[in-house]
Amino acid sequence: MVLGQAQMRLVNHVLQELREAAGVRLIALVSTSGQPITACSEQEPADLQSLASLTAGSFAATRQLARILDEREFTLLFHEGKHVSLHVAQVTPKVLMVMAFGSETQLGKVRLYASRATAALAELLSVPYQTDEDPAVDETYKVEAAKAIEELFENQE
């Protein structure tokens, strides 16, 4: 999946508006394979890498549960906590939206704004990537990355 700068500017704008309207603490987009895409939060998100992998895993397991129950798919996942609750919705076949919120807002409000934003986000994310940007992953990247790999893993054994 390749995401362009202009595309992500629009996506981040939608997330910012959604966060303010729904009154949630954190919104993150993650891929269904467990990679973080972007986040919008009151404070620096604690551990976006772990959040992404666990959300994707949890959502994937839920989808399999749906199949066992002959339901086409569950498009929503909700975890209710004492202080923080988590709402996960599918945006596109490859992108999930995670929202964390506390008692300062209500689930109904979160769901309402999330469903509206999901449609807008799905449209933005379905635009194919245009190659008008610097091809970051080229031969120079490969050489520099190989050097960085050697440095990171040297003298470890």
Add this chain to the structure above:
Amino acid sequence: MPLINFAAREINYKIVYYGCALCGKTTNVQYIYRKIRPEARGKLISIATEEERTLYFDFLSLSLGTVKGMQTRFHIYTVPGQPQYNASRKLVLQGVDGVVFVVDSQISRLDDNVESYLNLWENVLEQGDDLRQMPLVLQMNKRDLPEIFSVADLNDLLNHTGSPVVEASALTGTGVFETLKTICKLVIARTTAS
């Protein structure tokens, strides 16, 4: 295909450690976690049973730092090796960029290795990928134990793709970083080529 985010200047690659039950997948990741510079790694997440057998996956994020202006990360996953957890293995394989197949070198584990190798082929094919086109490294693990197959024999049996082979003892760390280095370079080379 890795996730490339030009706005955040990030590239994330997904690497999956595959293999039969108790072959040493989690041991590899635990060793990497213990030995790598703390600032280069995230938390080690394990979804395991009470007996510490992997139930769903282990996850570790490694940061390579900024390469040509792009923050580059490797997301390392393991799968549960026990045959009954195939649904979980398929989920973990989604969006994979490279696979490390960990072989238990012990003679008594031959059937389990073969079954797991065939299962990997089947699951990769099912998600529309081809293992012959995918970065793959075979790690011949447990080389320090008695009653093991030769690397040449294991290579004949399990390396149908002519993939790089690394001898290892994950418990002591021998070959663990060599395996990781090899797969990381392969996934980057493949992205560059495409």
